[in-house]
Amino acid sequence: MTYHQLSFWNEECVAGSYQRMTEVGTYCQEEPQAITEIEAGCHSIAKKLAIDDRIKPTSPKEAFATIKDHKDNFPHNIKCRLINPTKPEMGRVSKVILDRINTELRSQISVNQWRNTASVLDWFTGLHEKERLTFIVFDIVDFYPSITEPLLMKCLTWAKRHTRISGHEFDAVMHSRRSLLHDHEGNTWEKRDATNQFDVSMGAYDGAEVCELVGLYILQEMGKRIDVASAGLYRDDGLAVMRSSSGSHADRTRKNLIRVFQECGLKITVETNLKIVNFLDVTLNLETGSYQPYRKSNDTPVYINKSSNHPPTIVKNIPLAITRRISELSSNQDAFNKAAPAYNNALASAGYNFKIEENAGKEKAKKTRKGRSRKVIWFNPPYSMNVKTNIGARFLKLLDTHFPAGNKLHQIFNRSTVKISYSCMKNIKQIIKSHNSKIMKDATQPPQKKTCNCRQPENCPLRGNCLVDDVIYKATVAS
Numbered sequence: 001m002t003y004h005q006l007s008f009w010n011e012e013c014v015a016g017s018y019q020r021m022t023e024v025g026t027y028c029q030e031e032p033q034a035i036t037e038i039e040a041g042c043h044s045i046a047k048k049l050a051i052d053d054r055i056k057p058t059s060p061k062e063a064f065a066t067i068k069d070h071k072d073n074f075p076h077n078i079k080c081r082l083i084n085p086t087k088p089e090m091g092r093v094s095k096v097i098l099d100r101i102n103t104e105l106r107s108q109i110s111v112n113q114w115r116n117t118a119s120v121l122d123w124f125t126g127l128h129e130k131e132r133l134t135f136i137v138f139d140i141v142d143f144y145p146s147i148t149e150p151l152l153m154k155c156l157t158w159a160k161r162h163t164r165i166s167g168h169e170f171d172a173v174m175h176s177r178r179s180l181l182h183d184h185e186g187n188t189w190e191k192r193d194a195t196n197q198f199d200v201s202m203g204a205y206d207g208a209e210v211c212e213l214v215g216l217y218i219l220q221e222m223g224k225r226i227d228v229a230s231a232g233l234y235r236d237d238g239l240a241v242m243r244s245s246s247g248s249h250a251d252r253t254r255k256n257l258i259r260v261f262q263e264c265g266l267k268i269t270v271e272t273n274l275k276i277v278n279f280l281d282v283t284l285n286l287e288t289g290s291y292q293p294y295r296k297s298n299d300t301p302v303y304i305n306k307s308s309n310h311p312p313t314i315v316k317n318i319p320l321a322i323t324r325r326i327s328e329l330s331s332n333q334d335a336f337n338k339a340a341p342a343y344n345n346a347l348a349s350a351g352y353n354f355k356i357e358e359n360a361g362k363e364k365a366k367k368t369r370k371g372r373s374r375k376v377i378w379f380n381p382p383y384s385m386n387v388k389t390n391i392g393a394r395f396l397k398l399l400d401t402h403f404p405a406g407n408k409l410h411q412i413f414n415r416s417t418v419k420i421s422y423s424c425m426k427n428i429k430q431i432i433k434s435h436n437s438k439i440m441k442d443a444t445q446p447p448q449k450k451t452c453n454c455r456q457p458e459n460c461p462l463r464g465n466c467l468v469d470d471v472i473y474k475a476t477v478a479s
Contacts, residue, residue: 026082026145027181030190034197035060038178042090045175048168049093053455060182061085062437063189069298082145084181084201091205094176097169098209102216104163111219112232113212117280117329120239121291123232127241130286133229134250135274136240138257141267143236144207145191147214148265149198152177155217176206211235214264221260227253238268239279241286247273282329292335293326301343306351311383311422319347319354326356376419383422392420 039057046052065080106113114120127133140146156170179199181189191199200210215233222231231240242253250272261268276285283294295301303318304310322343330336340356347354381391396415403413411417426434452464460466 026192027189028192030180030188030197032188034180034188034190038088038175038180038197041175041178042088045090045168045171046093049172051093055089055093058086058088060180062184063181081202082181083203084179084199085203086180086182087203087205088176088179090172091176094173095206095209097165097173098206098213101159101163101165102209102212105159105213105216108162109216109220111216111223112230113215113219114232114234117282120232120234120280121282121329123230124284124291127230127286130289132244133241133286134244134272135277135284135286136228136231136242136250136253136257136270136272137274137277137279138238138240138268138270140236140238140261141269143211143266144200144202146266147200147210149174149177149195151214151264152200152210155213158217158220159213173206173210176204177210179204208235218260218264218266221264222257225260226256234280237279239277244273290331290335291329292331293329293339295342301346303346303350303352309383309385310424313422314424319352319356322347323356374417376417377413379418379420380423381420382425384425392422395420 035058042055042058043052046055063082063084063086065082068079068081069075071077071079102113112119112123114123152174156165156173159165177199178197179191179201180197181201183189190197200207204210212235215235219231219233222228226240228240228242231238233239242250254270254272257270258268275287276283278294281294282291284291303322304315306315308315326336326339326343330339344355347356379395381395399413399415399418403410451467452460452462453467454460457464462468
């Protein structure tokens with residue numbers, strides 16, 4: 001998404017699009033007590049999993065929408081992407097569970113679920129007789145919000161045939177889908193026509209993993225019913241190849257593909273008989289068997305300035321990282337040279353005296369002997385040019401001083417087990433946003449004094465008042 005095209009003249013259009021999405025569209029208002037019900041269910045599941053002491057209450061945060069300014073007919077037809085930053089803590093548990101399930105499914109079923117551009121290029125490079133193939137490109141419309149409760153339950157039931165899913169894990173995944181939106185006025189919203197506040201919201205801890213699980217199920221169904229040479233899916237973007245054939249055969253394949261997704265309650269857009277496609281950030285060409293980097297027409301690369309207040313290691317490695325990336329996305333020298341000027345101009349604008357070249361940054365990593373993995377403790381102090389003291393050197397010197405070779409704790413605290421890596425300070429945008437959020441929250445919600453500090457408030461010995469000041473205790477001694 002780009003921001004330079006957004007201006008105040010289209011504010012009414014954006015407001016109208018957001019209003020349609022809430023008042024008369026996908027979401028409707030919900031009673032505040034739903035929050036209490038969701039939290040109670042979360043605590044119950046966490047107790048069964050023996051992690052109730054680590055699950056914190058969900059903090060409500062205001063939902064917001066981003067503008068899809070790369071879509072056709074923008075800004076006359078503005079489309080929004082609704083982001084829900086209110087993340088139930090049970091989503092972290094669900095993410096771990098789903099990640100394990102998806103990993104085991106990928107190892108057991110033969111489907112192409114891509115997780116990055118490199119895996120797409122490996123698939124494309126492995127295709128035989130490319131000149132005799134044509135592409136089928138399909139895109140799932142509104143993938144996240146279109147996933148329904150019956151569809152997710154069907155996918156989990158199917159996954160049980162290939163991997164172990166306990167009842168508590170099943171409940172954790174389904175309960176994490178109970179999601180509510182919060183606006184700046186403190187109102188609570190739920191998804192319309194959904195039971196138990198079911199929603200796969202963008203911004204959830206496990207939203208991507210849910211989409212991957214559904215994608216694995218769909219790819220398995222496609223393999224049974226679609227006559228294509230090979231197909232794959234990355235989140236909501238799909239790509240397949242089929243032998244060059246008549247238009248009627250391609251149209252039948254398109255209809256069959258649409259039917260598979262319709263049975264899952266999903267809509268897709270499909271294009272067939274293509275020789276060249278733009279997929280993710282790469283352009284694939286079946287006629288020549290080549291590929292090259294791809295950028296959207298309104299996407300101009302911008303990098304941090306060389307004089308920016310960032311750790312020197314980050315600034316130093318930006319040009320080399322760009323070179324490696326463009327080189328990986330280019331099948332030959334011509335493709336690299338064609339893409340290089342835009343990135344060289346962006347680097348020059350950021351103050352870098354560096355020209356990306358085909359062989360730069362492509363040095364092979366030295367083969368290291370595989371040894372046992374060490375448990376490393378990381379110290380991440382914030383970096384600032386205003387601080388002249390070499391914090392890293394001072395820290396390592398303290399480590400050597402207080403834990404020398406003869407110290408009994410030297411095996412735990414030494415330069416091999418304790419590392420330092422600078423972190424970035426907040427930028428001006430983050431500072432202002434954080435300040436504004438705090439001011440607005442204090443203005444809309446009066447401060448509430450905390451009265452209990454127990455991990456399990458229901459077991460508080462003072463009935464939730466253990467932090468009350470000036471308590472007078474009375475005791476009766478019986479002899």
